[in-house]
Amino acid sequence: MRYLLIDDLAERGWKSIIEKAIIKNVGNLDFSVTYDEALNKLNDKYDLIFLDVRLTEDDHKSTEIKNYSGFMLLNEIRKDFLNKNFSTPIILITASNKIWNIDSFRQYGIDEYYIKEHPNFIFNKEFSKQNLENLQKNFLILNEEGKKRKEIWELCTSIIIILENHQYFNTNSKDQNIKQRIIDKLKLGYAQLFSKQTKVEKNILLSNNDSLSFIIFWSILEEVSKAFTDSNMTWYYNRTNRSYEFLGNWIFKNGEKFIENLSEVECKINYVHNNKIQMISYESQYLTGKVNLSDQIYSLIYAYFLVNSNLRNRHLISFSSLNNFRNNIDYIHSSLDNIFSKKLIIQDSNDTYKMNVKILTFVTDILSNEI
DSSP states (O other), rough: EEEEEEEETGGHHHHHIIIIIITTSSOOEEEOOSSSHHHHHHTSOSSSSESSSSOOOHHHHHGGGSSSSSHHHHHHHHOOOTTTTSEEEEEEEEOOOHHHHHHHHTTTTTOOEEEOOOOOBBHHHHHHHHHHHHHHHHHHHHHHHHHHHHHHHHHHHHHHHHHHOOOEEEEEEHHHHHHHHHHHHHHHHHHHHHHHOHHHHIIIIIIOOOHHHHHHHHHHHHHHHHBOHHHHHEEEEEETTTEEEESSSBBBBTTEEEEEOSSSSSSOOOOOOOOOOOEESSHHHHTOOOOOOHHHHHHHHHHOOOHHHHHHHHHHHHHHHHHHHHTTTTTSHHHHHHHHSSSSSOOHHHHHHHHHHHHHHHHHHHTTOOO
């Protein structure tokens, strides 16, 4: 594990204190004592950052938080989702106990804080003990959370990079809008997954971050399906109604047909999850193009992995487990048995977090294996 201390007094005791009392044998502590040196260090990825509020004499003369070196560094780290240390937990270290200053830093992305003790500011022993114990506890918690944040961030950023270079997302304004919607959903899902919950939100209001973030990430498949579809052959824009309407044929961009219009009352379905061609002879979702998302994705997998059956089957199995998990989120799909006999909310578990990893990995695989 790699940690970074940004503090003008790092070599005057604080590096040694943090190494011996906080990090111990967990990892290595790097440090910087100036703003410019810190900026250079931040070109590397760290697992946790200790950030001082003030690094220069000018910082001590200023009353504007936005002018503090620590605040400017924090803003550099958090201003762009693609920044290398965007997901890195940050502990603020400050000699000030002004809560409004700390709150301002919280608004821009610090996770926890530690109040430095100084001979000029005498605290009692109980405060000193509790202050240190809080820092030690927060370090351990953030150390573990940081691993998850890094894993999800890396998956999200890899998808963004794929989108930026993918031919399906850069042809016209519709494609570019789909791309931006996916990027926005990646950020929303990340924010939901790692939003800091109070005990009231978690225990009384039953907020469930892992499940809610999974639903956001899952919904990305709506955009993926439309990006892989030849929109000009599948829908037309009705200027009178100001809406897109189904043309009767659903054609993917590789030329494979999902739905073939045979008449006003009959169509042929070429790809569904049981791998059978079906004839539909009555008014249904397939005739109107209002197909549920799971059928769209099953069909997309068949259409794009016709030759490589091993890869196709792997994607089908992966998607099936994701689809089953999504269907079992009770506030999305409630069954009669559940309504009569089960709780609505099951608290977060590591398995739910893993499903967030799995849905992002699935999206990455589909986007990566297309060409």
